[in-house]
Amino acid sequence: MASVLITGGAGYIGSHTIIEFLNNDLDIIIIDNFSNSKPEVINRIKDISGCKLKFYQIDLLDSSKLDGVFKENHIDAVIHFAGFKAVGESVSDSLKYYKNNIAGTLELLETMKKNDVKKIVFSSSATVYGTGNNIPFKENSSLKTTSPYGTTKLMIEQILTDLCISEPDWSVIILRYFNPIGAHESGLIGEDPTGLPNNLMPFLTQVAMGRLEGIKVFGNDYDTHDGTGIRDYIHVVDLAKGHLKALQKLSNNFGLSIYNLGVGKGYSVLDVIKTFENVVKINIKYKFVERRAGDVAVSIADVNKARDELGWEAKKTLLDMCADSWKWQKLNPNGYE
Numbered sequence: 397m398a399s400v401l402i403t404g405g406a407g408y409i410g411s412h413t414i415i416e417f418l419n420n421d422l423d424i425i426i427i428d429n430f431s432n433s434k435p436e437v438i439n440r441i442k443d444i445s446g447c448k449l450k451f452y453q454i455d456l457l458d459s460s461k462l463d464g465v466f467k468e469n470h471i472d473a474v475i476h477f478a479g480f481k482a483v484g485e486s487v488s489d490s491l492k493y494y495k496n497n498i499a500g501t502l503e504l505l506e507t508m509k510k511n512d513v514k515k516i517v518f519s520s521s522a523t524v525y526g527t528g529n530n531i532p533f534k535e536n537s538s539l540k541t542t543s544p545y546g547t548t549k550l551m552i553e554q555i556l557t558d559l560c561i562s563e564p565d566w567s568v569i570i571l572r573y574f575n576p577i578g579a580h581e582s583g584l585i586g587e588d589p590t591g592l593p594n595n596l597m598p599f600l601t602q603v604a605m606g607r608l609e610g611i612k613v614f615g616n617d618y619d620t621h622d623g624t625g626i627r628d629y630i631h632v633v634d635l636a637k638g639h640l641k642a643l644q645k646l647s648n649n650f651g652l653s654i655y656n657l658g659v660g661k662g663y664s665v666l667d668v669i670k671t672f673e674n675v676v677k678i679n680i681k682y683k684f685v686e687r688r689a690g691d692v693a694v695s696i697a698d699v700n701k702a703r704d705e706l707g708w709e710a711k712k713t714l715l716d717m718c719a720d721s722w723k724w725q726k727l728n729p730n731g732y733e
């Protein structure tokens with residue numbers, strides 16, 4: 397697999413994955429519409445890797461421009477990151493999510509088929525797992541979503557499943573991410589949410605920078621060791637390496653496979669706050685507030701399948717994740733500006 401198209405490559409996970417791919421001498425073509433990312437990311441990827449790469453600022457829904465990318469480049473496989481991903485926003489503007497995430501994916505798949513490119517890795521999420529499952533979640537755990545964002549992920553998984561039944565010459569890998577945090581060791585790329593952060597780690601780093609007052613801990617009455625929500629945090633670089641392993645498996649397998657990408661360990665909100673304070677040597681103000689709608693108490697990955705079939709497992713610790721997130725934020729107080 398020499399030449400890979402990355403949709404949403406200017407995003408947090410896309411940019412880190414591209415660095416890993418460039419480190420492994422893959423040719424990269426990026427498409428991004430900058431709806432939730434900044435052009436500066438492309439410069440940073442070039443600064444870190446020293447590599448040339450092709451970039452197109454297009455929207456997946458622009459079918460003629462998308463087809464042009466496939467006509468202008470030899471593409472062996474696609475990694476599909478592009479999609480809106482704010483859980484709360486998806487509740488208040490569900491049509492925007494269905495149009496962008498579902499229709500965008502259908503345009504991509506149709507264009508791939510038209511150009512005889514039939515290998516794809518899809519960026520899915522642990523949010524597809526229902527609340528009634530035993531912990532840790534296995535790939536065959538029951539699926540049930542609680543937000544339009546999660547439902548778009550589940551719908552796309554179903555589209556890919558049906559595609560592989562109707563057209564057995566496709567190779568598809570679905571990766572279900574748990575909670576990606578951290579940043580590249582250089583501190584040149586990292587998580588740069590638009591507006592007020594939704595997720596815990598960027599909120600923490602902005603509080604430590606003094607940009608935000610303190611953390612609202614969403615609920616301390618969950619059935620966990622300290623009452624706060626537990627998640628499986630995974631370093632974004634470990635997640636990126638998981639994509640490289642998935643791509644390698646894609647090259648000589650037909651059909652569809654699904655893998656959890658997590659650490660297989662859970663940390664509570666208070667565990668993360670305390671670890672972060674120890675790393676940055678700054679006290680983080682927080683207060684308990686009511687639970688956030690749609691949150692589950694515990695989300696932890698069973699990672700045996702990825703280990704056994706992809707030969708991949710996460711290596712970095714929560715301490716690494718906190719240190720790298722903080723380095724990124726200190727070097728980039730206002731993100732990519």
Ligand code: WQD
Nearest residue numbers: 481521523594595596597599612613614625626627665691
């Ligand atoms: C983590 C924990 C919160 C913020 C979501 C999506 C998932 C993926 C990652 C897109 C929870 C608590 C958080 C805060 C808090 N997104 N928290 N105060 O909700 O597990 O996952 O983001 O791909 O698909 O579902 O991540 O970082 O928002 O929350 O107490 O200000 O931190 O309740 O327990 P989440 P998160």
